[in-house]
Amino acid sequence: MNLTMRQLRAFVTLSECGNFTLAAKHMHVTQAGLSAMIRELESQLDSQLFLRTTRKVEITTAGNAFLPYAAEALQRLNDGIQRVTSEKGRQCLCIGLTPLVAATILPAISDRFKQACPNVELDVIDADREQLQRMVESEQLDVAYGLFFEQKSVLTQALVFSAGLILIAPASCVQLNSSAEASYERNRNLACQLPLLTLRRGSHFERFVQAFLQEIDYPKVVRHDFQHLATLISMVDAGRGWALIPSFAQLACKRYKNVRIMSVGKTSPRLDFFCITRRGTSIPAALHSLSEIVANECTTVR
Structure with a gap:
């Protein structure tokens, strides 16, 4: 048996999206490519993981049994990649901020973050909320900060601070x-x-x-x-x-x-300010420090 990371990612993404079109978009592959990865995985496991109809995709009992193990395997692999990368030297944290927040606090948080996490570089994208959310979903960003993010099964939201x-x-x-x-x-x-x-x-x-x-x-x-x-x-x-x-x-x-x-x-x-990450991806340890810095800068009156 020779399972690949891409096959596991395809399986977990399809189970989260419940739709080949959306899952293929998230993975930046064609629907045919995604279908091929799922078929190969099912063939190696000798089990049907999804029931396919013209309108929807439903995970089977075998798929539900396999899902937590596949998700954990991906998490461990991502953690391992993160560990190896960190031991090689500097890391990069890709973050998204809305333009007003970026223009207001970016210089200050960059300086404070550099002091707190000298081995991690910030790569910052300033864009509107909808674009930032799409970029987190497609894993172009590690995290995005803002208000009024949509609740989606592929995303995890964490409260950073509350404003008025x-x-x-x-x-x-x-x-x-x-x-x-x-x-x-x-x-x-x-x-x-x-x-x-x-x-x-x-x-x-x-x-x-x-x-x-x-x-x-x-x-x-x-x-x-x-x-x-x-x-x-x-x-x-x-x-x-x-x-x-x-x-x-x-x-x-x-x-x-x-x-x-x-x-x-x-x-x-009350206005809740959140950070969002893609569910199932490895969360860099530096993210917690960054969120604390963002909260301090946004709630400190000068």
Whole structure:
């Protein structure tokens, strides 16, 4: 018997996806190539692992019995590869960040991570949430950080930290109290005479903000939609409106002279910031250090 790592990977991926088209896409092979690997594996095991129909693929009793052993074998092989690579010298951790997070904290986390893990290099991709999730699924990234990732069987999500909402407005709309902090209750009516600036309608964050405004019975106001949080902040700086943004994004606001930050108080809903990895892949030890650094940078108010 001569089982290969690719055969085991094909079997585990197909069992997770339940679909040849999707499994082949994840493995970057053709459906015919994937089918051939499954047939070869079934032939060597002398057992049918999947029931195939025109609409779906179902794992058999024999397949279910074999699955945990195949997944464990892949994990051990990945761990072994990681160990050999680490002993040879420097490792590389491929991570994904959304553009605002990357622009805000990347220099700081790079420096801190280099001190904590000097033998591991960071290879960073900045892209939108959907693209980052696809890249983790296809194993182009080891990990991605962000909000509102979809729940998928091929992915594992881990909470990095929890944030809230803050209100940002042009300086001309904000009166500061003696402690130089903006009072949400005192200034929101001034700020909200301007248009509300939000992300595109239907986006996860836009729906989150709208649910919050409805919950506090906030009146409907004129609004303008944009694609990125960084655009919202720059438009507030230009005096074009006000916005509700994640509290960790206040770090990006520090770059703008005309942006003022206000707390929304105890009514702020919770925003969970996650890291995602592909299920069944080896998780580098350095990832835990990186997540701690990301959490510290995003939750530290300067």
